[in-house]
Amino acid sequence: xxxxxxxxxxxxxxxxxxxxxxxxxxxxxxxxxxxxxxxxxxxxxxxxxxxxxxxxxxxxxxxxxxxxxxxxxxxxxxxxxxxxxxxxxxxxxxxxxxxxxxxxxxxxxxxxxxxxxxxxxxxxxxxxxxxxxxxxxxxxxxxxxxxxxxxxxxxxxxxxxxxxxxxxxxxxxxxxxxxxxxxxxxxxxxxxxxxxxxxxxxxxxxxxxxxxxxxxxxxxxxxxxxxxxxxxxxxxxxxxxxxxxxxxxxxxxxxxxxxxxxxxxxxxxxxxxxxxxxxxxxxxxxxxxxxxxxxxxxxxx
Amino acid sequence: xxxxxxxxxxxxxxxxxxxxxxxxxxxxxxxxxxxxxxxxxxxxxxxxxxxxxxxxxxxxxxxxxxxxxxxxxxxxxxxxxxxxxxxxxxxxxxxxxxxxxxxxxxxxxxxxxxxxxxxxxxxxxxxxxxxxxxxxxxxxxxxxxxxxxxxxxxxxxxxxxxxxxxxxxxxxxxxxxxxxxxxxxxxxxxxxxxxxxxxxxxxxxxxxxxxxxxxxxxxxxxxxxxxxxxxxxxxxx
Numbered sequence: 001x002x003x004x005x006x007x008x009x010x011x012x013x014x015x016x017x018x019x020x021x022x023x024x025x026x027x028x029x030x031x032x033x034x035x036x037x038x039x040x041x042x043x044x045x046x047x048x049x050x051x052x053x054x055x056x057x058x059x060x061x062x063x064x065x066x067x068x069x070x071x072x073x074x075x076x077x078x079x080x081x082x083x084x085x086x087x088x089x090x091x092x093x094x095x096x097x098x099x100x101x102x103x104x105x106x107x108x109x110x111x112x113x114x115x116x117x118x119x120x121x122x123x124x125x126x127x128x129x130x131x132x133x134x135x136x137x138x139x140x141x142x143x144x145x146x147x148x149x150x151x152x153x154x155x156x157x158x159x160x161x162x163x164x165x166x167x168x169x170x171x172x173x174x175x176x177x178x179x180x181x182x183x184x185x186x187x188x189x190x191x192x193x194x195x196x197x198x199x200x201x202x203x204x205x206x207x208x209x210x211x212x213x214x215x216x217x218x219x220x221x222x223x224x225x226x227x228x229x230x231x232x233x234x235x236x237x238x239x240x241x242x243x244x245x246x247x248x249x250x251x252x253x254x255x256x257x258x259x260x261x262x263x264x265x266x267x268x269x270x271x272x273x274x275x276x277x278x279x280x281x282x283x284x285x286x287x288x289x290x291x292x293x294x295x296x297x298x299x300x301x
Numbered sequence: 302x303x304x305x306x307x308x309x310x311x312x313x314x315x316x317x318x319x320x321x322x323x324x325x326x327x328x329x330x331x332x333x334x335x336x337x338x339x340x341x342x343x344x345x346x347x348x349x350x351x352x353x354x355x356x357x358x359x360x361x362x363x364x365x366x367x368x369x370x371x372x373x374x375x376x377x378x379x380x381x382x383x384x385x386x387x388x389x390x391x392x393x394x395x396x397x398x399x400x401x402x403x404x405x406x407x408x409x410x411x412x413x414x415x416x417x418x419x420x421x422x423x424x425x426x427x428x429x430x431x432x433x434x435x436x437x438x439x440x441x442x443x444x445x446x447x448x449x450x451x452x453x454x455x456x457x458x459x460x461x462x463x464x465x466x467x468x469x470x471x472x473x474x475x476x477x478x479x480x481x482x483x484x485x486x487x488x489x490x491x492x493x494x495x496x497x498x499x500x501x502x503x504x505x506x507x508x509x510x511x512x513x514x515x516x517x518x519x520x521x522x523x524x525x526x527x528x529x530x531x532x533x534x535x536x537x538x
Contacts, residue, residue, distance in 0.1 A: 173406070180392050180403050187390040190352060192378030192407035192455065295394070 002144035007262050013151035015258020016158035017220075020213035021228075021235025022242060022250035023165070027206040030245040031182040031199060034082070034093040038100035040232030042077075042207055043214030044225065045104045046070040048112050050215055051119065051223055059120055060127040063215055067208045074207025075200040082203065083196070108225050119218040122153030154216045161212050162251055165205075169247070178202065182245075234261065234277070241281050243294025253292065257281070303330040304366075305459050305491040306351065311360030311370075313350050320346035321357070322515035328459065331489040333482070335502035335509035335523065337532070342512040344495040345387055348461045351493070352384040353377045364459065379407040383452035387463040387495075389444045391451070393437030397428055400436050400447055404454030414454070421450040424480055442473035449477075453484070460484075462494040466501060474498070478505055503527050 021039060028036045036042075046066055053062035081100065085092045122135035135153045139146045169175035181188045181198040189195050213235070217227050238257040242249025257277055264276030284292065306328040313321040321343050328334045336344050349355040351362060353374035362370040369377055383404075392400050401421060405414045422429035425446040431439060436447055445465055452460055462481065466474040482505040485492050496502035503509055503523040511519035511532060519532065526532050 173402075176395075176399060176403060177406060180395065183392050183394055184390060186354070187386065187392060188403075189354065189374040190378065190384050190386060190390070191403045191451065192375045193403075194373070194375045 003266075004263075005143075006145050007266050008259055009145050009147050010151070011259030011262035012255055013147065013154055013258070014262060015238070015255035016155055017213050017216050017231060017254075018234045018238045018257050019251045019254025020158055020161060020209060020216065021231055022238035022254040023162070023247055024206040024210040024213065025236060025239040026242070026244060026247055026250040027202055027209065029239070030247075031178070031202045032082075032086075032093070033090050034097065035236075035244075036100075036203075036206065037094065037097045037232075038104060039206065039210050040228035040235070041101045041104035041108075042070070042074070043210035043217070043231075044228040045108050045214075046073065046207065046211040047119075047214035047218045047223055047227075048108055048117075050211070050218075051112075051117050054120070058127045059125045063125075066211050066215065070211035071204040071208040074210075075204035077207070078200040078203035083199075086199075105225065112225070114225060117218075117223040119215075119223045121219050122149050125153060125219075150220055154220065157212060157216060161209060165209070165247065174201075233274075234258070237278065237281050241284060241291055243291030245295055246291070246293040249291060249293030304328075305330050305364065306493070307361070307363040308347070308351070309361040309363075311347075311350060311357045311362060313346055313355050313357045313360075315346075315355075320355070320515055321350065321360075323360070324512065324515065324517055326510050326517065326520070328491050328493050330458075330491055331485070332508075333485050333492045333494065333506045335499070335506035335526075336493060336495045336512065337499045337502065337509055337526075338512035338518075340497075341514075343515040344512055345463055346515075347512070348384060348463050348493070348495055351377075351459075351461060352382060375407070378455055378457075381456075381458040382461065383455045383457035383459075384461040385445075385448045385452045385463060385465065387467065389441075389448040391436040391439075391444050391447050393435065395436060396433055397436055397439070397447060398432040400451050401428070401432075401454050404451035405456075407455060413456075417454055417456060421453055424453075424484060425450055442469050442477065445469060445473075445477055446480075449481070449484075457490065459491045459493065462492060462496075464495055464497060466496060466498050474501065481505060499532060500527070 024039050025036060028034060046069065049069055050062050050066040053065055081096060082093060085096055125131065125135055135149050137149065139148045140152060169179060177193045178198050178201065181193060181195050185195050214228065217231055221227050234257050235254060238254030239250050241256060242253030260277040260280050261273045265273035268276055304327060308324060308326045311321050311324045324343065324347055336347060338344050346355055350357050353372055357370050361368065364380060364382060369380065392403065401418060408414055427443055428447060428450055436444060439447060465477055478501050481492065484490060494502050494506065503526055506523045508522045509526050510517050521529065
């Protein structure tokens with residue numbers, strides 16, 4: 001039982017990165033019906049930007065600055081690359097995101113090279129001499145369950161971003177307008193919402209959220225060009241499991257995928273964790289095609 | 302009388318399909334104008350052109366003396382035109398109060414918005430009762446009230462109503478039209494109403510236009526239109 005609890009805790013820690021990436025995917029999907037396959041590579045690329053900031057400044061300012069830069073990169077991508085294909089079938093847009101995936105990958109390789117870069121773990125998430133104590137020292141233990149400081153840090157950041165997004169969507173005028181745009185773009189225009197601006201904002205937000213996932217991944221695995229490949233697959237699985245258009249579902253989906261993966265790796269075989277995780281997702285989707293929290297598609301004639 | 306809307310020789314099309322072929326009409330301050338015609342005559346296209354969803358290929362659209370035929374829809378709302386679209390188009394997954402708040406999206410005068418919210422609740426008390434409910438759970442008539450209330454929240458000076466009676470029980474339709482008439486009187490609001498049911502629209506309008514295949518076939522006072530043989534035959538019987 002304790003072992004099981006330990007596995008779940010580890011799974012939740014890993015899953016919180018998937019949850020963040022899933023959230024980024026959902027942010028774009030729900031307003032444009034486009035799955036952004038470049039989400040992982042965008043996160044990888046912005047994490048290299050963090051790394052170049054880290055040469056000049058401490059972790060927290062570098063992290064926050066990256067989020068801002070990522071936001072503008074995301075918004076610019078929507079305006080320059082996605083908008084021209086907006087009216088074409090969604091498949092066109094999806095192919096464009098695959099192109100973006102390749103571009104970010106090549107540009108990162110060209111600019112930063114193939115070698116792994118060291119990246120600070122939460123021990124060194126500081127500004128000047130002040131570091132948050134919660135990230136310092138040995139692993140946490142509660143009974144027989146331990147959780148590393150790295151995972152504490154990742155959970156902390158994941159929670160922060162989720163709370164921030166929740167507050168924005170539910171308690172601000174901008175958040176309400178973004179939800180409205182996702183639900184009914186024409187009606188949104190008719191109440192005076194600039195729908196194009198909302199779409200650019202959505203991409204900006206998704207890129208910023210993705211940047212957080214990138215930094216968390218680099219903190220646990222070191223920074224490399226291919227670090228997001230697996231994360232994107234699991235994050236995508238989490239988004240689908242949650243229902244693709246539900247931010248809350250993305251989080252629960254991402255966390256569940258992390259837990260499935262760890263449990264399967266531990267109780268079956270560590271070689272098949274990927275497969276087992278997908279088997280479970282497959283079963284869920286056969287039973288509930290719209291995912292756990294997805295909107296049922298109702299077409300009115 | 303001050304002219305609120307001028308629509309002069311307007312052409313518009315969806316791709317290669319011509320929807321409007323030289324439509325001209327006027328709406329003055331505080332008056333209710335009916336836009337009648339069969340399906341596909343160009344009634345909705347006229348409203349869509351005014352609200353900026355459809356861009357005219359030729360012609361002039363003026364609101365309070367300013368050209369708006371190249372203006373973005375969100376800007377037109379801000380200038381003072383609100384549209385209640387056909388089929389209501391409420392945000393069904395948001396609550397009633399969120400829908401109404403979105404109606405006031407372009408406004409920056411928070412206190413006045415609160416007063417307007419109370420006013421909408423006085424016109425449509427059922428919306429006040431259901432303010433925390435999802436709009437999708439409302440009946441068709443209540444959703445129509447919500448769509449009108451949402452449009453009023455923008456504090457428009459011209460209200461465009463597209464088929465407010467669509468799919469509603471006759472008793473509800475009469476109630477909604479009574480309220481529309483009342484709103485127009487009390488607020489001095491100009492209203493352009495598109496309606497299949499001509500007798501309803503002419504009941505509250507001062508004059509009306511009859512569209513046929515994208516052009517104005519007839520323009521007269523509401524009383525004359527009610528008496529006109531061709532209108533009676535086509536739309537009243």
